[in-house]
Amino acid sequence: MKAIVKQSAKTNDIALLEVPVPEINNDELLIEVRAIGVGIHDEYFLPQNISYPYTIGIEAAGVVQEVGSSVSSYEKGDRIAFISMLQPKGGTWAEYVAVHKDSLSFRIPENMTFEQAAAIPVAGNTALKAIEPLPLRPGNSIFIAGASGAIGTFLIQLAKEKGYVVASSASKRNHQYMKELGADFTVDYRDANWQQQITDWMPGGVDAAIAVQPKTTTDSMKVVKDGGHVTSISGDQVPSERGVSVEIVSHQLDIRNELSRMVKHIADNDMKLVIEEVYPFAEGFEALKKTQTRHARGKLVLSMNK
Structure with a gap:
């Protein structure tokens, strides 16, 4: 073969x-x-x-x-x-x-x-394992760092499905794309003041962040409110501060039922692939x-x- x-x-x-x-x-x-x-x-x-x-x-x-x-x-x-x-x-x-x-x-x-x-399989599995454990409620806010790739594309849609308010980052050319997926606010990670833009948009900071790309966890923490939550998909090792919990995606989490539901939504055109x-x-x-x-x-x- x-x-x-x-x-x-x-x-x-x-x-x-x-x-x-x-x-x-x-x-x-x-x-x-x-x-x-x-x-x-x-x-x-x-x-x-x-x-x-x-x-x-x-x-x-x-x-x-x-x-x-x-x-x-x-x-x-x-x-x-x-x-x-x-x-x-x-x-x-x-x-x-x-x-x-x-x-x-x-x-x-x-x-x-x-x-x-x-x-x-990989992007869907990873996105679900990152977002499912977050202790958020409808109306809470979340920032997704590096949201234009395969994992981020799913994360934006999953977050909106759960009723979260979503901010996301990517290069400028991908901002309209992220908004079409459901993002409420977008920033360009190349802008020196992108963190200020998010905290101006959500005073006090967002409730949680998911850092998709490597080396984005520390910067993501800066836009999360005191006592909030950060999940690192890339596995960045970052110490907690201001009571912000920092966790790495748990690969032991069983999300098979959620993945089956996602696959059905995609097949039925209720979620964009x-x-x-x-x-x-x-x-x-x-x-x-x-x-x-x-x-x-x-x-x-x-x-x-x-």
Whole structure:
């Protein structure tokens, strides 16, 4: 099968190669991949004991081809989207992938394409885990730092669905885009006084903030009121101050029900799924470079059908 693999521990040492189709264990599924979600960490999120060449990638969508004897959740022919990471048999950037039965996954609605489905698992899962634990009520305010990417696109809509007042940051060119998603107030992170703009808009500060991009947690804290809450998606380690609680996204939180509801909303066009571009699989290198600039609007996807 064709796969985009990391050939060695060297940075950027990736290539499109022919590799064996993985054989599955009793607790795995073999998926024929139809589309792949592109993420900034796809080349770097690797298991410790790695054998090269190693197929990169974390999320995808496809059709179940084989089912292990201890798997009861899916049958051959099912259309599913999934997250599969840190697996010794490789990641998702391939024509076939072995997926453990306990991996986060969902059935793809009939009115959703593989490309749409592949854009949801990582960004949707992360956005839900960031926003669900916040102790906010309708009418409370939230600031989303770096809100024009795939995760931020979902966060704005989820926050509005919960009745929150939303401020968000991104480059100027993305302000109208964020407002169309529901943002009530937007700032350009390049402006020296963007924090003052938010505290002028919401005197005393917002009730909570979610820092999507790395190194934005400290700055986000400055626009949160005393005793408020900050969640860091990137994992920034920042000490608390003024009674502001600072937490990293909990990957242990079970949001499967919420994710299923999100998928239905997207399929029914009640929530926007923004895909900036769909690349042919062979152009995965270009998609990876684009997403690593952190300037993609919404999600980038690879398609096996282009």
